[in-house]
Amino acid sequence: MENAKLQVTALFEALIAGDKERVSELLTEQPQLANTENEDGLTPLAYAGHLGFEDIVQTLIDHGAEVNAVTHSTIAYIPSNTALHATIAGERSLNVIKLLLSHGADPNIVDSDGHTALHSAAYHTDLTEILQLLLDQGAEVSSLTGDGETALQIAEKQGNEKVAAVLKQMTI
Template identity: 40%
Template sequence: MVVDGFGSGKSLGAAAARGNVDAVRRMLQDHRLQPDTLNEFGKTALQVMMMGCPGVASVLLDHGADPNVQDRCGVTPAHDAAPHRIPDTLRVLVDHGASVNVPDHSGAPAPLHIAIREGHGDVVEYLAPLSDLGHRDGRGADALDVARDTRAPEMVELLERLMPARSL
C-alpha cells in the first residue's frame, strides 16, 4: 500500500476509527506514517479513533502522537473520551501526557464537566483528582455547579466528597 498526503491520514484515521490496532501499527511501522498525519478533514488518527479501543490510542501514542492535539474548536482527545462510560481510553491518554484541564476554544467545557453532564461517576471519580475542580466554564460554572445544574444528587455527593473544603 502506498499512501501520501491526505491519503495517508485518511487511511490511518480510517483504521483508527474502526479500532483496527494491527492496521494502525502496520501503517506506523511498515509504512512509516507519522502518527499526527492529518486526514482530509484536518484531524489526526487520535482525534478520530474509536474511543472504546484503548489499544489504538496506545499504539498511536507509543509512536509519538500528540495527546493534547486540538481540533479547530479546541477539542482534545480527552474531551472526546470523557463522555464514554468506560475511562480506559482516557487513562491511556493521561498516562501519555494528556492534560485534562484544557478547555476548548470557547473556554469550556473541561473533560470533567463533560463526564459530569453525562452522569458517568466512574469517569468523574477518575478525572476529579487530576482536574482543576475550580475551573469555570463559559457560563462561570465550576464542577460542583455543573453537577447541581444536572440535578444529579449522586454526582453532587461524589464531587463534594472529592473536592477540598469550600463554602457550599
C-alpha cells in the same frame, strides 16, 4: 499532497474499523500520521479515544501521538478539544481515560467551548469513577467554563446526581 491525504484517509478508515494491525502498519510507514488531522480537523488519537479503542489509542501513543494535542474541529457540534475530552464525550472508556492520563493527558486543558475535561465529565456522565480519575490527576474543581459555570453546576443541570454529590464534597 494527494498521497498524504490518501494516507490520512487510510489511517482514519483503519481506525474506524478498529483495525489495529493496519493502523500500526500505516504508522510504521509514516509516523507523522499519528498527529495528522483529518479533513474535519480531528486527530487520530481523539477519534480513537472517542470510539473507546484502547488498543489503537496505545498504538497511536507508541507511535508518537501527542496526548495533549488540541484538534481544530471544523464540525459545528464538535468543539476543538483533546483526546481526553473526546474520550469523555464518546464511549467514556475508563481504560482509555486511564491510559491517556498515565501518558500525561492534562485534565485542565480548555476546549474551544471553554470546558475542561472535568466540565465534560460533569456534562456527559454520572460515572464517579471518571470524575475521580480526573481529580486524582489534578483536575481543578473550581475551574469555570467560558460561560462562568463550575463542573458542579453543570452536573446539577444535567441531572448527574452522583457526580454532583462528589463535587459538592470537594467544594465544602
